[in-house]
Amino acid sequence: MDIPCERIFAGYYAMKYCEECFQRQFKIEQLQEEIAQLKAKLRYRERKESEGYFGSSTPSSKIAVKANTPDKEGKPRGAKPGHKGSGRKSVDFEEADRVEKVESSVGDRCPYCNDVLSEQEDLRTVIDSRPVKAEKIVYVLPKKHCKRCKKTFQPAAPGVLPKSLYGNQLIATAAEMHYLHGIPMGRISEQIGVGEGSLVEIFHRLARLLNDIPPKLIEAYRQSPVKHADETGWRINGKNGYAWLFATETISIFQFKTTRSAKVPQAVFGKEPLPGALLVDRYAGYNKVPCALQYCYAHLLRAVEDLEKEFPDSEEVRTFVSVMVPLLTEAMQLRNQPITDEEFSKKAAEVKRQIIAASEAQAIHLGIRHIQDIFSENAQRLYLWADDRRVPADNNLAERDLRPTVIARKVSFGSLTDAGAHTRSVLMTVLHSLKKQKVDVAWHLKNVLDQLAQNISLDPFVLLFHLDDSSP
Numbered sequence: 001m002d003i004p005c006e007r008i009f010a011g012y013y014a015m016k017y018c019e020e021c022f023q024r025q026f027k028i029e030q031l032q033e034e035i036a037q038l039k040a041k042l043r044y045r046e047r048k049e050s051e052g053y054f055g056s057s058t059p060s061s062k063i064a065v066k067a068n069t070p071d072k073e074g075k076p077r078g079a080k081p082g083h084k085g086s087g088r089k090s091v092d093f094e095e096a097d098r099v100e101k102v103e104s105s106v107g108d109r110c111p112y113c114n115d116v117l118s119e120q121e122d123l124r125t126v127i128d129s130r131p132v133k134a135e136k137i138v139y140v141l142p143k144k145h146c147k148r149c150k151k152t153f154q155p156a157a158p159g160v161l162p163k164s165l166y167g168n169q170l171i172a173t174a175a176e177m178h179y180l181h182g183i184p185m186g187r188i189s190e191q192i193g194v195g196e197g198s199l200v201e202i203f204h205r206l207a208r209l210l211n212d213i214p215p216k217l218i219e220a221y222r223q224s225p226v227k228h229a230d231e232t233g234w235r236i237n238g239k240n241g242y243a244w245l246f247a248t249e250t251i252s253i254f255q256f257k258t259t260r261s262a263k264v265p266q267a268v269f270g271k272e273p274l275p276g277a278l279l280v281d282r283y284a285g286y287n288k289v290p291c292a293l294q295y296c297y298a299h300l301l302r303a304v305e306d307l308e309k310e311f312p313d314s315e316e317v318r319t320f321v322s323v324m325v326p327l328l329t330e331a332m333q334l335r336n337q338p339i340t341d342e343e344f345s346k347k348a349a350e351v352k353r354q355i356i357a358a359s360e361a362q363a364i365h366l367g368i369r370h371i372q373d374i375f376s377e378n379a380q381r382l383y384l385w386a387d388d389r390r391v392p393a394d395n396n397l398a399e400r401d402l403r404p405t406v407i408a409r410k411v412s413f414g415s416l417t418d419a420g421a422h423t424r425s426v427l428m429t430v431l432h433s434l435k436k437q438k439v440d441v442a443w444h445l446k447n448v449l450d451q452l453a454q455n456i457s458l459d460p461f462v463l464l465f466h467l468d469d470s471s472p
Helices: 019-051 168-180 185-192 196-209 213-222 263-269 297-310 315-336 341-360 366-377 396-412 418-436 441-454 460-464
Strands: 226-233 242-247 252-257 277-280 292-295
Touching: 019 297, 168 185, 168 196, 168 418, 168 441, 185 196, 196 418, 213 252, 213 263, 213 418, 213 460, 226 396, 242 263, 242 396, 252 263, 252 418, 292 297, 297 315, 297 366, 315 341, 315 366, 341 366, 418 441, 441 460
Parallel strands: 226 277, 277 292
Antiparallel strands: 226 242, 242 252
16 A cells, blocks of 8 residues: 655655655755845845945945935933023133233214213123144344354254254144144145145154154053054055054054055064053954954954844844843943942953853854854953953954044045155154143144254153053
């Protein structure tokens, strides 16, 4: 007796089977698998078109079509009910840069009734600015000559470096505008009335004057307990290159190089073992630096979130993402919470334990196992933040410090020459590090240039920076 096809796989009754039904089911499974693969490819292509080649890690400059920013409801203006409002504040005479008395356009009598006018004074605070424009100055320098010893005595022009046509205020202002604020060279030339070629020579000479400062900042950077590093693209002499950043809370060191090889960080860190931790992404170029590494959780968080975007139909993926995303987010935010160090240690240990448990849990999906492998294979580089509150779990400081360079890249398209790249390395290192010292950068630089004009043998590093041995 023939066995019905409904009982094909039913234990020992499966002596015969329906070949046609088997082939039909096999074809259905093939088509289902093909449909799933096509859906995955379609999702990948849609994500690539909307997010760019690198998914959620794609820089905004690489995204071809950007969505409009949604309108946000403005915050309510004015003070809350029951709170005292904060309006425009007046400026006292002691705080004012200039006090100017305005003469009345009306005489002593009323122009309508001819009665005598009483006189009072009203104060009005106005904030204004002076146009940034090059000023041509002629200094009359007394020159005295000794007939006996044949020596000549003549004072130097104030605020001018030896054999320089341009004053120190112009040099400091132009350098701050270009290398700190990213204003294009052409715009600076139009604004202050100095040719672009002259500005280039000004910046080259300033870089030569400050050329010994970056190596000394590198020595301070090496001894910092918390260090950050990152890199981004930067064209040099028409070829692809990279802008490297090595930063702390008080130092920013820029290196504009034609390579992304490990030789650049090795030259900055040296070969001797260093204290502290270095915050980086998972780029292998930092693997041989002589200090402990902490991988950035922000990059790992994007990788976990991308996993759910790529496999939205997988229940296992959704469960894994729902566990890992809050843990990684809490790890990045924990050190800034208003809690004691003891409370931080307890919470950090618990978050670390949960992350390890999630990364070691049994998983079938290959995407989940890939993320888990990152945590298991790099455990020594993922949990330094839990042992030392000073060490953040993300590399956001370097990301923020590099943002002005990315904007400058969009405007300037890189450096035209190797000399220009070197000048940019020196001046951006000096000016951005000065900004972190909480000083008026242009005023401070101008003051130091004035001192060098009086005595060129002085050390610019000592005049510009006051870093102690414990500088973070």
